[in-house]
Amino acid sequence: MNRQISRLSMVALLLLASLIVATTYWQSWAAPGLAARQDNQIQRVAQFRIKRGLILASNGLVLAENVRRKIGGETLYFRKYPTHGLASQTVGYSTQGRSRSGIERSQNSYLTASNANLGTIFDKLGDTLKGTTITGNNVVLNIRPNVQRLAENLLKGKCGAAVLLNPKTGQIYAMASSPGFDPNKIESNQGYASILHSPGACPGSVSSLYNRATQGLYPPGSTFKTVTAAAALDSGKFTPDSRFYDPGYCTEYGQKVSNAGNPEAPEAFGNVNLVQGYQHSINSVFCNVGMKLGAKRIIDQAKKFGFYSTPPLELPSGEIADSGEYDFKNHRPFDNPGLMDPGRLAFGQDKLLATPLQMALVAAAVANKGVIMTPHLVKAIRKPGGGTLVKVKPTVWRHAMKPTTAAALNTMMQAVVTGGTGTAAQIPGVLVAGKTGTAETGINGVYDAWFIFFAPADDPTVAGAVVVEQVPGGFGGAVSAPIAKQLMQAILPPTSK
Amino acid sequence: MGARPLTLGNRNRELLYLGAVGVLTGIGFASVYIAQQAVVSWGSLGYAVFFFALYLCAHVVTRFTVPDADPYLLPMAGLLTAVGVTEIYRLGNADAFKQGLWIVVGVVLFAVTLLALRRDYRVLEQYKYLFGIAAIALLFLPRVPGLGETVNGARLWVKVGPVEFQPGEFSKIFLIVFLAAYLREKREVLAQGRPKDLGPLLLIWGATMLVLVSSNDLGSALLYYGIFLAMLYVATARFSYVFVGAILFLVGGYAAYERIPHVRDRVTIWLHPWTSSKVYCPQSGGLALRQDCQSYQLVKSLYSIGNGGFLGPGLGKGTFTTPDGHQLIPYVTSDFIYSALAQELGLIGASALLLVYMLFVARGMKIALQADDGFSKLLAAGLTFGFALQTFIIVGGVLRVIPLTGITLPFVSYGGSSVVANFLLLAGLLLVSNRANTQR
Numbered sequence: 001m002n003r004q005i006s007r008l009s010m011v012a013l014l015l016l017a018s019l020i021v022a023t024t025y026w027q028s029w030a031a032p033g034l035a036a037r038q039d040n041q042i043q044r045v046a047q048f049r050i051k052r053g054l055i056l057a058s059n060g061l062v063l064a065e066n067v068r069r070k071i072g073g074e075t076l077y078f079r080k081y082p083t084h085g086l087a088s089q090t091v092g093y094s095t096q097g098r099s100r101s102g103i104e105r106s107q108n109s110y111l112t113a114s115n116a117n118l119g120t121i122f123d124k125l126g127d128t129l130k131g132t133t134i135t136g137n138n139v140v141l142n143i144r145p146n147v148q149r150l151a152e153n154l155l156k157g158k159c160g161a162a163v164l165l166n167p168k169t170g171q172i173y174a175m176a177s178s179p180g181f182d183p184n185k186i187e188s189n190q191g192y193a194s195i196l197h198s199p200g201a202c203p204g205s206v207s208s209l210y211n212r213a214t215q216g217l218y219p220p221g222s223t224f225k226t227v228t229a230a231a232a233l234d235s236g237k238f239t240p241d242s243r244f245y246d247p248g249y250c251t252e253y254g255q256k257v258s259n260a261g262n263p264e265a266p267e268a269f270g271n272v273n274l275v276q277g278y279q280h281s282i283n284s285v286f287c288n289v290g291m292k293l294g295a296k297r298i299i300d301q302a303k304k305f306g307f308y309s310t311p312p313l314e315l316p317s318g319e320i321a322d323s324g325e326y327d328f329k330n331h332r333p334f335d336n337p338g339l340m341d342p343g344r345l346a347f348g349q350d351k352l353l354a355t356p357l358q359m360a361l362v363a364a365a366v367a368n369k370g371v372i373m374t375p376h377l378v379k380a381i382r383k384p385g386g387g388t389l390v391k392v393k394p395t396v397w398r399h400a401m402k403p404t405t406a407a408a409l410n411t412m413m414q415a416v417v418t419g420g421t422g423t424a425a426q427i428p429g430v431l432v433a434g435k436t437g438t439a440e441t442g443i444n445g446v447y448d449a450w451f452i453f454f455a456p457a458d459d460p461t462v463a464g465a466v467v468v469e470q471v472p473g474g475f476g477g478a479v480s481a482p483i484a485k486q487l488m489q490a491i492l493p494p495t496s497k
Numbered sequence: 498m499g500a501r502p503l504t505l506g507n508r509n510r511e512l513l514y515l516g517a518v519g520v521l522t523g524i525g526f527a528s529v530y531i532a533q534q535a536v537v538s539w540g541s542l543g544y545a546v547f548f549f550a551l552y553l554c555a556h557v558v559t560r561f562t563v564p565d566a567d568p569y570l571l572p573m574a575g576l577l578t579a580v581g582v583t584e585i586y587r588l589g590n591a592d593a594f595k596q597g598l599w600i601v602v603g604v605v606l607f608a609v610t611l612l613a614l615r616r617d618y619r620v621l622e623q624y625k626y627l628f629g630i631a632a633i634a635l636l637f638l639p640r641v642p643g644l645g646e647t648v649n650g651a652r653l654w655v656k657v658g659p660v661e662f663q664p665g666e667f668s669k670i671f672l673i674v675f676l677a678a679y680l681r682e683k684r685e686v687l688a689q690g691r692p693k694d695l696g697p698l699l700l701i702w703g704a705t706m707l708v709l710v711s712s713n714d715l716g717s718a719l720l721y722y723g724i725f726l727a728m729l730y731v732a733t734a735r736f737s738y739v740f741v742g743a744i745l746f747l748v749g750g751y752a753a754y755e756r757i758p759h760v761r762d763r764v765t766i767w768l769h770p771w772t773s774s775k776v777y778c779p780q781s782g783g784l785a786l787r788q789d790c791q792s793y794q795l796v797k798s799l800y801s802i803g804n805g806g807f808l809g810p811g812l813g814k815g816t817f818t819t820p821d822g823h824q825l826i827p828y829v830t831s832d833f834i835y836s837a838l839a840q841e842l843g844l845i846g847a848s849a850l851l852l853v854y855m856l857f858v859a860r861g862m863k864i865a866l867q868a869d870d871g872f873s874k875l876l877a878a879g880l881t882f883g884f885a886l887q888t889f890i891i892v893g894g895v896l897r898v899i900p901l902t903g904i905t906l907p908f909v910s911y912g913g914s915s916v917v918a919n920f921l922l923l924a925g926l927l928l929v930s931n932r933a934n935t936q937r
Binding site: 001003004011015020022023025026034040046048071096 | 727730731732734771786788789796797799800801802803804805806807810816817818819820821825826839840843844847848851852854855858859862865866871874875878881882885886888889892893896897898
């Protein structure tokens with residue numbers, strides 16, 4: 001029987017050895033994947049023993065810090081947000097019960113010192129061997145508290161978003177989404193419920209946890225004419241001087257597509273060129289441009305601007321939406337120009353949806369001679385004991401259009417502010433460039449009011465987008481342009497005021 | 498003995514290793530104490546001293562009853578029980594005290610078995626049918642109205658007064674004794690393939706399988722099936738039995754998958770523990786992600802293992818509750834004790850633990866090889882294989898190697914019947930080993 005017993009022992013030992021292999025798999029190979037799972041509460045609770053890194057604004061203002069509490073002989077670190085909600089969706093939250101969001105989630109490995117930088121690994125090993133608390137790295141944001149606060153105040157009582165960034169570096173100065181929330185309340189059930197069901201200033205809209213600046217999908221309306229104009233000029237089929245006749249509507253598929261305003265008696269501009277068409281935001285002009293270019297060429301240009309892709313911003317991937325034409329049935333972008341309506345697409349309607357971040361990048365592209373810099377919320381990662389671990393450097397993300405096209409669009413956007421639909425954004429002594437948008441929402445007479453902008457137009461230091469949701473009779477030039485003006489003034493040096 | 502003055506005798510070796518286990522136990526408890534109270538108190542060593550004293554008693558008994566038996570098995574059992582009690586203590590003191598009591602009961606029964614059978618355990622062969630019938634009767638016990646208790650959907654427990662136990666754990670040992678005796682007697686005729694002689698065998702084995710499957714105890718059913726096939730193969734050397742058995746297992750498994758919802762759930766959980774969209778949740782009757790519903794236990798246990806990493810935070814420093822005391826891993830002291838240990842000890846510690854199991858199995862199989870009669874060989878091989886397979890079924894389930902079925906991890910899991918039954922298994926192996934070594 002000994003031969004059988006020997007064979008049986010081999011089987012038994014192999015079975016047990018396979019358990020060592022499986023344990024190795026879960027504890028090394030699969031461990032990062034398990035740690036990243038949202039329902040992995042063990043991982044989250046375990047990280048409460050770590051003194052999490054701070055989140056700071058660009059001037060050093062503390063946006064997220066720790067409160068030490070002793071529970072059952074253990075020292076645990078809980079999050080506290082001293083500003084009670086400045087840039088609430090962007091900073092996000094870190095709780096035991098409800099996971100994490102925003103920067104708290106995307107920068108979690110730095111904040112918990114579990115990133116793979118050699119310096120951090122040594123520091124952490126030292127802390128572990130000494131038995132002292134592991135301290136995470138601090139994350140410094142580009143957010144400027146004065147601009148951020150102003151943006152939130154200007155949007156207070158409204159629903160909407162504002163994004164301001166430096167078009168030459170991609171640094172994000174402000175990213176506001178209104179309404180905001182107090183992240184200190186997330187952990188308690190009552191607080192969470194009150195945030196979820198906050199009395200809706202915006203009818204039928206989503207909760208304040210939602211980052212409208214990056215997740216909010218709005219029809220971009222006339223601000224998208226910037227992309228269409230870029231396609232028109234890049235194609236060589238049009239110049240700024242191309243002539244159009246505007247009877248107040250254009251004819252597509254045998255039907256009238258009217259200019260903005262009363263469809264029964266639309267405003268008609270007669271003989272205009274492309275610049276005037278853009279300056280006064282004439283739908284019929286762009287409708288004709290769109291039909292001549294075809295949907296494919298416009299969509300291709302939009303892709304160069306970053307549509308149909310996720311901007312590489314330091315936020316969790318689930319918190320940034322892609323812009324583009326949407327299939328409303330399954331709520332996903334669809335990319336088949338053959339099924340699009342080129343005339344309406346050209347002035348930003350059809351099924352086109354864009355995030356405020358994306359439209360801010362459109363303005364930034366024009367401002368920066370056609371080059372879109374990678375947008376960055378994070379300025380630097382600092383070691384807990386001082387010293388910089390990572391310094392974020394400006395990099396190019398996209399070439400959106402030819403430099404000559406960008407120069408022509410720059411002039412056109414200035415014309416909008418000097419004598420077009422965006423005069424409310426004028427700042428004395430500063431060349432401001434902008435484009436209004438008054439997007440149809442599907443509800444008659446209720447619009448999403450847009451303004452995209454940059455300044456100073458000859459040497460831009462700020463670009464951005466402002467959107468205010470569902471304003472009855474609200475035009476972009478009247479509602480959003482004044483907000484944009486104040487935000488630009490907060491960033492531009494006082495001498496140019 | 499006198500001819501080899503420079504080598505340690507088996508029992509002295511055993512004592513030496515027990516000393517090492519005692520030191521390890523002391524360090525383990527001290528580590529948990531330091532992590533929880535930030536002080537080392539003499540109380541922390543109480544458990545270690547108590548443990549050492551208990552195993553010293555067991556050692557004295559082995560000295561008198563089985564002087565030539567293998568010296569490694571008792572210290573390894575000691576180490577495994579100590580690891581179990583330390584972890585159970587760390588997870589909740591009250592259960593550790595009960596587990597300690599059960600270990601005392603186990604050691605007492607271990608001593609009684611050794612004393613009773615020290616002359617010749619082979620008398621058991623004469624009572625083989627008694628063992629076979631007892632195995633079935635024990636399995637039936639939880640079905641008796643007034644005695645049985647249903648825990649987690651499986652009726653496996655018997656409650657007499659304040660004492661609860663799982664008769665299935667003992668049934669396994671009795672069945673192995675029956676199989677060893679029966680197969681020893683009939684192996685030649687079975688090897689020639691006379692189906693008539695399979696009768697009593699299939700009857701008793703079939704009855705146990707029926708009871709197990711009908712009481713939803715799939716882990717034990719798999720265990721019994723494996724033990725049966727392994728012992729049949731060892732006795733007859735006919736691979737065709739194993740082959741036919743494996744085919745029957747596949748057919749039976751498929752039928753069970755098709756017919757029994759409980760089985761289908763287990764397999765679904767095993768294959769797809771995570772879903773990205775909500776699926777039907779039988780517990781709540783509504784829709785939920787599978788990881789929040791049916792595969793909750795498995796997924797939480799995997800998170801626990803993953804959190805251990807390479808070195809683990811150390812005994813007493815793992816994460817098992819939220820700061821407000823809410824449990825993060827269900828059944829952590831019984832079915833999922835391995836995920837707790839793997840988290841606290843890391844890959845190094847968990848592998849070391851599995852190596853102890855492998856060593857135990859290797860020693861057990863060596864005893865089977867050394868034994869010189871068929872009954873002893875079959876008994877030792879059956880007991881050892883049962884031990885190995887049980888470890889594989891529970892740890893493999895926890896690690897998602899096979900579908901998860903709740904059985905205990907030998908010597909480590911919280912559970913009185915399991916600990917006591919494993920001490921009986923240990924006594925059996927030592928008896929066989931002693932006889933084999935004395936005869937040399």
